[in-house]
Amino acid sequence: MAQYTRVSGSVGLITLQNPPVNALSAAVRQGIVDTVKRALGDPKVKSVVICGQNGIFCGGADIKEFGTNMSGPPLVPMIHAIEAANKPVVAAIEGSALGGGLELALGCHYRIAHSKARLGLPEVSLGLLPAAGGTQRLPRLIGVPAALDLITTGRHVTAAEALQLGVVDRVAEHSTVDAAVKFALSVAAKSLDARRISTYPCPRPSDFDALFEGAMQKVRQSARGAIAPVACVQAVRAAATRPYLQGMEREKELMATLFTSGQARALQYCFFAQRAVSKWNMPNGARWDTSKPRPVHKAAVIGLGTMGRGIAVALAQTGMSVVAVETQEKQLMEAKQAVSGMLERGAKRRGLTPAALHKISYSHDIQAVADVDLVIEAVFEDMALKKKVFQQLSAVCKPGTFLCTNTSALDVDHLASQTRNPELVVGMHFFAPAHVMKLLEVVYGPQSSPQAVATAMQLGKKMGKVSVAVGNCRGFVGNRMLKPYIEQAFFLLEEGATPELVDRALEEFGFPMGVFRMSDLSGLDVGWRVRKGDGLVESGSASGQPTRLREGRRYSPLGDLLCEQGRFGQKTGRGWYQYDKPGSRVARSDPWFHSFLEEYRARHGLVARRIDHQEVLERCLYVLINEGFRILEDGIAAGPEDIDIIYVFGYGWPRHRGGPMFYAGMVGLATVLERLEHYRQAHPDVPYLQPCSLLRRLVASGSPPVHRWREVIKKLHSQL
């Protein structure tokens, strides 16, 4: 809806009203059409201001309407009518002007933004393009290079940057509506000839062809198969090469392809899934809206290895006081330097002074954490060591301190049992580098209090993370699903694939790195240590031939054999690939590994066969998805959205494919089930290929869309 009033005698004030973000729903669009008509027809009104209720101008088109039978007046003629008005129309931008919201403002003759407002055309992140004239007006207003940047990245700009770019005419420090009304009074009698952006010529840069070729190359590289960024470049190119109305036709044509695409559905699903995971609930009924977090003013990090350093940086950047503890003097000194460097670089990037530097105090004594509100333990991944740390923390910390562990797989309940107050213990599983990666798994056990979960979730949000609450099990959600995925990749090598082939298939699917390049980056020794701990590793050099079965299950010792040779990946300059030197990042095919693989196959009587990309994807991805269904069945994740967000934000799953569970729905659950059954028959010694009963049940109930899986899961749990 839109409210109409007349203010200051001659200004028609139109207020968009659709909480929480004044999205342009059918009712709002109708409201704008009606109120604009009223203002233009009122002889007492000499100029018009459009603003939004509750301090936010407009969050764009109503995304919930996409995929429905959209009714109500369309945006394009509505904005044209505003631009064509014979009375000045001023947009008063507070909070956000995004997508269709900014396009509406670009149709106005003037734009005034509050200094804290943010503006942008984020349609690309929803698999769309700004199709209400955004791709045609913005380049005319601010030039092609700047428009290309904003439209292809979807980034939000501050009011200051918007002013510098020429997106807005003025920035207001106090009431934007008051400033806009005052301004509207002052321009009431002025000619509008030079204020209609669609009439501007689009400036044609001298390096036109190189600019567009470069832009196209850039989006193709970074988009990894996403179609919207490519369409955005094409639409802006049309602005620079065609008259306005023809450009609008091209914009419409490109949007038509995007609007109904699977990628747009996937990206819009991700938008809502990201918001859904913040509304967490636990199997015991505790929920986000009934559990109050406790404020954290001072936090501590124990252990300043790579993870601890990143966590300390992320904590300090929230502005809170941080105590960083490392018992080894040398490591402490190195960490101090590294953390300061990270904070300084971070502040420089954001154009700030590194105030967070002074928020961190360092100590080698665990007693230093006595007065903190929350501790994050990030010592070496070793249960005995972590147990000891938790016993100490329980004795040292003031009553009520939350004790969190950054373990990536160990049993959080077991650590909780080492403390006097297990209800205060949760996992906070960060991803490396912890100050950069957006994902945080908040792991609760049966004893974790709702307040502990709420506090960890809120702290994660404060640290800029996308936090997902998950239950406690080996590897939690992300790493638990990764295990069968990696295992399949190893098996594919045994059967005839190469690391290059497997990685290419996964990278063409959209992962930034295939499984082997990723393994080289994170270090082969990490998994080796875990497998050793699990008693899976048999020494190959001693027996000459480690077996390929463990307790009746197929096992590939390939990773163990490479580790025995000291091939730990990038850090040693050798892994699944070779590198120019230790630490170098460019993976090159390694003839040594290829002959090693051939010898290995010969030794085990394995005959290499031709493996294609489809098999790589089906085996690696469907087995990971199958484990996702088991996780849902076990109640470790509350819904498919939680799993998808973990994979999109923590594991490089291509966002335009919506996350593994959404992808399964797109492929068709019956197809996933059939292919798993097929591979299970071919590999009866791989239990992970056994389709999970939830998947069978979903297929039996007609493969409902992903947003209806929770009903089936609920029914399943109530029957258990």
Ligand SMILES: CC/C=C/CC(=O)SCCNC(=O)CCNC(=O)[C@H](O)C(C)(C)COP(=O)(O)OP(=O)(O)OC[C@H]1O[C@@H](n2cnc3c(N)ncnc32)[C@H](O)[C@@H]1OP(=O)(O)O
């Ligand atoms: C015809 C096709 C035309 C397309 C052009 C477009 O305009 S496409 C839409 C472009 N707009 C966007 O992409 C903006 C999306 N929204 C945001 O980025 C943020 O919500 C915000 C506006 C910056 C506000 O952020 P904040 O953190 O304050 O709130 P939330 O993100 O949690 O959102 C609050 C609730 O509002 C819902 N919501 C937000 N934007 C929209 C929208 N455009 N349409 C519908 N719903 C929207 C969001 O889902 C939250 O809902 P809850 O139910 O409370 O979870």
